[in-house]
Amino acid sequence: MAVARKIRGFMERGSWIRRMFEDGIALKERYGAENVYDLSLGNPEMEPPPEFARELGRLAADPTPGLHRYMPNAGYAETRAAVAAQLASETGLGFTGEHALMTCGAGGALNVVMKTLLDPGDEVVVFAPYFVEYVFYADNHGGVCRTVPPAEGFLPDFDALEETIGPRTRIVLVSSPGNPTGVVYSAGVLSRIGDAIRRKESELGVEIWLVSDEPYRRILFDGAEYPHIFGHHSRSIAATSHSKDLALPGERIGFAAVNPGCEDAGEVMDGLTFCNRTLGFVNAPALMQRVVKELQGVTVDVSAYQAKRDFLYDALRDIGYQVVKPGGAFYMFPKSPIEDDVAFVGELRSHRVLVVPGSGFGTPGHFRISYCVSDATLEGSIEGFRKAFESAA
Numbered sequence: 560m561a562v563a564r565k566i567r568g569f570m571e572r573g574s575w576i577r578r579m580f581e582d583g584i585a586l587k588e589r590y591g592a593e594n595v596y597d598l599s600l601g602n603p604e605m606e607p608p609p610e611f612a613r614e615l616g617r618l619a620a621d622p623t624p625g626l627h628r629y630m631p632n633a634g635y636a637e638t639r640a641a642v643a644a645q646l647a648s649e650t651g652l653g654f655t656g657e658h659a660l661m662t663c664g665a666g667g668a669l670n671v672v673m674k675t676l677l678d679p680g681d682e683v684v685v686f687a688p689y690f691v692e693y694v695f696y697a698d699n700h701g702g703v704c705r706t707v708p709p710a711e712g713f714l715p716d717f718d719a720l721e722e723t724i725g726p727r728t729r730i731v732l733v734s735s736p737g738n739p740t741g742v743v744y745s746a747g748v749l750s751r752i753g754d755a756i757r758r759k760e761s762e763l764g765v766e767i768w769l770v771s772d773e774p775y776r777r778i779l780f781d782g783a784e785y786p787h788i789f790g791h792h793s794r795s796i797a798a799t800s801h802s803k804d805l806a807l808p809g810e811r812i813g814f815a816a817v818n819p820g821c822e823d824a825g826e827v828m829d830g831l832t833f834c835n836r837t838l839g840f841v842n843a844p845a846l847m848q849r850v851v852k853e854l855q856g857v858t859v860d861v862s863a864y865q866a867k868r869d870f871l872y873d874a875l876r877d878i879g880y881q882v883v884k885p886g887g888a889f890y891m892f893p894k895s896p897i898e899d900d901v902a903f904v905g906e907l908r909s910h911r912v913l914v915v916p917g918s919g920f921g922t923p924g925h926f927r928i929s930y931c932v933s934d935a936t937l938e939g940s941i942e943g944f945r946k947a948f949e950s951a952a
């Protein structure tokens with residue numbers, strides 16, 4: 560066996576989305592793409608905003624030499640300054656370029672953050688249902704995830720949070736709007752998480768970081784403003800990307816931002832910069848750094864996602880599904896009408912609707928719908944959702 564035992568186990572555990580992806584290809588070959596409703600992937604069908612092509616064209620024509628060379632491992636100073644200026648205007652805090660590190664997406668940022676903060680055996684507290692990659696990212700750096708079960712509406716169970724934080728906890732990882740639920744943590748929720756962290760820090764004599772994985776932070780509905788984490792714990796870091804808000808997931812561009820109010824911010828930035836280099840990322844892609852420098856105020860058309868959310872939520876509720884209304888992102892996480900979510904996902908598949916079982920997100924009994932697809936795909940899926948629900952009744 561060429562692949563290590565641990566990785567073989569992880570591959571099995573993390574294989575749901577890949578399996579659905581492969582299933583989708585086979586079904587599309589058999590029935591024709593227009594007759595398969597693939598709602599299994601968080602890969603937006605939406606194109607980047609027009610400003611992206613304009614900026615890319617301008618940069619491609621720029622004759623300045625050296626634009627494709629290595630740069631400081633934290634990224635171009637101008638890009639870091641632009642990111643910081645945007646964060647300062649959103650939060651009112653004193654962000655400068657010295658608090659931002661350009662990364663290969665939020666996934667790259669999270670790996671750099673965990674590498675910097677975790678010693679072997681340290682724990683990362685995550686809230687179920689969670690993005691399964693967290694388990695693998697923590698393991699990459701000798702860490703282990705500990706899970707907090709959800710309370711009503713997929714909000715945190717605060718008592719369980721305090722029970723889960725222990726002497727080896729180094730990171731409490733939040734993600735809002737979340738994948739797979741689309742649930743947004745309000746400032747009130749974040750404040751209670753910050754309070755719980757500080758209580759446990761003084762009880763256990765440890766230092767805990769509040770880390771926010773927030774690639775969906777700009778895909779917020781109903782005119783909501785994004786509740787940033789920084790006011791709720793001084794030891795805090797946001798990891799984000801432009802994969803979703805500029806629809807650029809293949810371009811691998813994001814950043815990590817350290818709270819300027821944290822007394823260890825400088826030391827942590829040095830650690831992040833070192834780890835960006837030594838994990839082999841070296842630096843975030845040069846061209847994309849220069850593009851996103853100009854696009855900090857630009858976002859995809861969020862109203863299109865909101866319209867899809869409204870359509871799908873109303874349609875599922877009409878059929879009889881129980882579902883928490885998402886406040887952002889482009890996912891929904893309905894309750895499976897039968898306990899066995901894997902079996903129900905199989906039933907949906909027999910109606911050519913592809914979704915991912917909740918088991919893949921540490922929360923069985925549910926399934927995830929990704930609705931970053933065309934209106935035709937979404938509308939076409941409703942009949943399958945209805946038939947599968949009726950057959951489960």
Ligand SMILES: Cc1ncc(COP(=O)(O)O)c(C=O)c1O
Pocket residue numbers: 601663664665666667690734737738772774799800801802808813
């Ligand atoms: C919750 C969450 N975190 C992180 C990522 C990784 O995104 P990126 O493309 O920025 O690495 C994703 C991607 O789907 C995600 O859903």
